[in-house]
Amino acid sequence: MNRQQRRALVAGLLFIALGVVFLLEALEVFEIRPTTLWPLLLVALGLGVLAGTGTDDQDNNPAP
């Protein structure tokens, strides 16, 4: 999996997690305060950025 695919995969998983959080909040299962929400989004953004770092597996391990 190359870097772009890995980044898209992590972004997809983060979207799913955030979607579940927003859905439960919209259905009033629990309440999110802005002071909790925005730091949470920063953490998610940081995870997305970290997922984009590193090297491509294919580039470093070319097939023989």
Added chain:
Amino acid sequence: MSNELFNPIEPKPTLPVGQIVTGAVLIVVGVGWLLSALDVATIPWRALLAGVLIVVGIALATAASQGATTGGLFSTGIILVVILAVLSTVTAAFSIPLRGGVGDRDYNPTIATLETEYHLIAGQLDLSLDEVDFPEGETRIEAGVTFGKLVIDGIPDDVSVRIEASTTAGQINLFGSSQDGISLEETTVDPDFGQANKRLVVDLVVGFGQIEVRR
């Protein structure tokens, strides 16, 4: 010489998952918006958008794991996250109910069709009570508009009222007494409210806009 050596390697066909999901999402939101505008159904927008974000996330992760093109999925997901975060912040920070549709609504109920709650996200909500034959005892009505104007009129003379109105920013006009400003809360109670046979309690909330109540 074998021809097999010169056969070009055909690229693996990939489904444009991003474009398909983006198109489907636009259609679902458009249909929801249309149904809400035509007053056919009330769409829980925040829950719908959150559901769309989950679908976009699943499609993006699936496309990435299969090496398919993701199209505009990433941009769509980012836009949805920003919209949902802003809506959540506005709701929590200002205690504004984000319910109902978009557009102007004009309700003229009878006692049989009178609802306990009326909500609108953006637009003008008019609730005329002149055809309601209120029963003895207490009747409660709650109405909210996030952005726009909320008008209650036609309150029958034989009904004693207690009106509680609040707005984050805008104007409150209760029976001709008007106030403008930020974080307004106004309450008016008929003098005979406690002894009246027919009592109406109205709780009105507008996020940004105007509240007007008249007989």
